[in-house]
Amino acid sequence: MAKALEALGRSDGLSGLGGFDEFCEGALAEHGCASVSVAVVDDERTVLARAYGLADVAEGRAATPGTVYGLASATKPFTALAVCLAADAGLLDLDAPLPGRHRFGAPTARQLARHRGGFPAYYDFRYADAADAGRPVDVARYAEQVRAPGGAFEYSNLGYRELGLLLERVTGRPPAAYLRERIAEPLGLDSFSLGPVSTGAGPVAARYTADGRAYPVCRSSHPTAGEGWATATDLARFARHGAGLLAPGTAAARHDALPIPGRLGYGLGLVVQRTADGEVMASHGGGMGGVAAMLIDLPGRGLSAAVLANSTNKAARDAVVGRLAAALAPGFDTAAHLAPVQEPARPFALAPGRWAGAVDTAEGGVLLRLVVRADGRVEVGLADRPALTVPAVASADWDVRLTAPLQLPTADARRNSPALGLELRAEEGRLTGRAIAFKDGDRSGLLGPYLVHDCTLRPV
Template identity: 50%
Template structure:
């Protein structure tokens, strides 16, 4: 099925080219692992090699497992896929829109913004994700990848089952599929050796760092466990629920997002996939039901390039009419000139700590200046994209306590609506080539011309 020697060569080249410490691969047919390889170092300092039995943090691949648990809870009558899931501040969204449903949250169509927050040993405490649960749009208005939605689902699953998230998933998903080496948690509690996690420039992440939304990204697994999961997960579900998983509204020309899975469209067999990435993690699980094929590729590096090279090699060899767009949740979005007139806008960024006044000057079709009240203006490049008429990344600190922890940059994404500019202002850190991966905190933003 797979040329093992050719795969080993691709792995060695990818690790060397991208400075990635290790990769672990498993390919399964009809749920049985038929190929396992591991290359590189699970721990570079100790010179401990990766093996097929090494457990890796898998980041957002966790969402596919959590989603399977939510669907099983629906089959058990513990919740309904079309039940509303209110946030901590009540049921209503913008303009009185209803709370998103389980189905909408599983599809990342609940109206919530992107959100990532970490806490490292010896550093600032973990930011409470419930502070950022205010929706930015009405449910089903658009696809927006939202860890907050899975955080809300994790809480619902715990309330409806009366069990902790990891316990429920272990009982209903992991044990039935023989995933003995898969666990949820900040630190790995199992018996398998684990892969250390490394920054883009090769520094080790501290063990046991925390993620604010564990239902969205706190799983650890071996490649073999995930390959078995990819094939076996649909068989755990009632037929109608399994069919609902595959109902995936389009997010690009080549894929849609169903209930916890990215699903390809177009010619060739359908490819179901989910990737994962965070500090020191780049992973992928793939299933091709028509071919009874599934596989997992796990790396312990923030940069995804080595993972992608190995995944593309395997899928090109194994899946007819495969191309990378069949597993990519975002289509290319080249920059375009800003189609807004030169002028000044004033408004606010709405944060959990209160409104922060902001001033935006559109200088040219490709330059802006941004300032907060009392601060110096900062100039930056700007562009338009497919979904926003103005996008800009500015070296400007949002003056909130949460953002000051480790989110020194500001990303603006704005559209015109009713004579105003409306959208979002995200505080973030630009990767982990210095320091560690920072938080990504999204806030509503609104400006008027002055």
């Protein structure tokens, strides 16, 4: 710890970083990000607290260390810690199957916290000033397992939604209240809150698209997966001191991480790296419309850090995280922590041929046609629309992966999910997998829902 603190500089937290102010300001300018806030804490004090740029461009309001930012998926460590607290209190068993109907078997809280509950990727967003603000996507149409729990890792907001529902059931309290009473108040995190708008102490940073347009208030059906708010200092304090609220065995279990695709593991709400000498380095990122967040915990060094930005574009956040991590812990695998789930493409090898089938939606089956060409490209036809030819790849899990500018003709997809993604596996003479309605970024409009549907095709 002493070396890391020396690298930062004990007087103001910056002298050892050599031009850190200029670096952060340059990152904002280079990547078109309005502001970034940075904090480092040790076991006793705040080592560094700095903010750069504008928290609100229209008002000309500067970001400060007291500015509150959205956390997006950096909320998940709070939810996982709350579940662990409930387990320590005897309110739930981390390894007991959840009650209720489950398509492929009941997951446990531990499996859900590790993203191994069998649920797919998913998110839905609706905005306060949108025409359909009062008509949210019905999450029940998508909150179905796609595999048995305990198997493959799949990062899933739906799993953390299930954890939020479990918390409310066993505590009798809304998750927002439970997280504040059991985590924020004991740790003195005055800025922390959970919900579509910040209710904690401090001015709030406006959120911006990648090209600088302001986001309105955003709501989702999975608040315990991504609706947290905090200052960078409070996020770093949480990362450093949250484990102290738990029984020792439960605290250690947070770092009991199973491997995920890539170089790291995922524990109970934490991405975990173990160095060659056994040192634990943990993190969790977050990104959504107008939010780019990262927390880092270095328990062996007694240090934690947080970087928060108010842009969908994560590039400024990534640059600052890399600069900071190089000073705090040269062994920190920055590239892996910033993109922990990596599924490299492999050559597309599906034989030329024609396939037809349907996308299974809540409104009925939607005709899907594929023509695999000899050049490795694929013609995709959806419903009665003309086919488009697009490139395709494969991966360890999928024999076909592609995206096309085709919109599923469902009410949910028409809200704000104009693109189609396909992930298909060749097995038993069929192509099976998923069709995904989504929106690729927010350089036009705002970020839309990510909606996964079952899909089966047969040769024709």
